[in-house]
Amino acid sequence: MSDSERIERDFNLRDEDERKAFLEETWCDNCQEVNLGMKNPEEYEQNGIIFVEGKCCKCGNTILTEITDEEF
Numbered sequence: 001m002s003d004s005e006r007i008e009r010d011f012n013l014r015d016e017d018e019r020k021a022f023l024e025e026t027w028c029d030n031c032q033e034v035n036l037g038m039k040n041p042e043e044y045e046q047n048g049i050i051f052v053e054g055k056c057c058k059c060g061n062t063i064l065t066e067i068t069d070e071e072f
Helices: 016-024
Strands: 007-009 038-046 049-056 062-067
Touching: 016 038
Parallel strands: none
Antiparallel strands: 007 038, 038 049, 049 062
């Protein structure tokens, strides 16, 4: 397995409060606004880093959140 391989994870296994926070507390680079919301979340690990990726509820562009140990 190469370091850059994407390993799918199950976002729905997260605690309900965690899922809610990831879906509501967002930043959209396109809209340049916070907390517009995210839909269609996918969680994966790449290069040892866990990400949640989805679509902005306002414009539909991709939102990418890096999960750090300090967050949860």
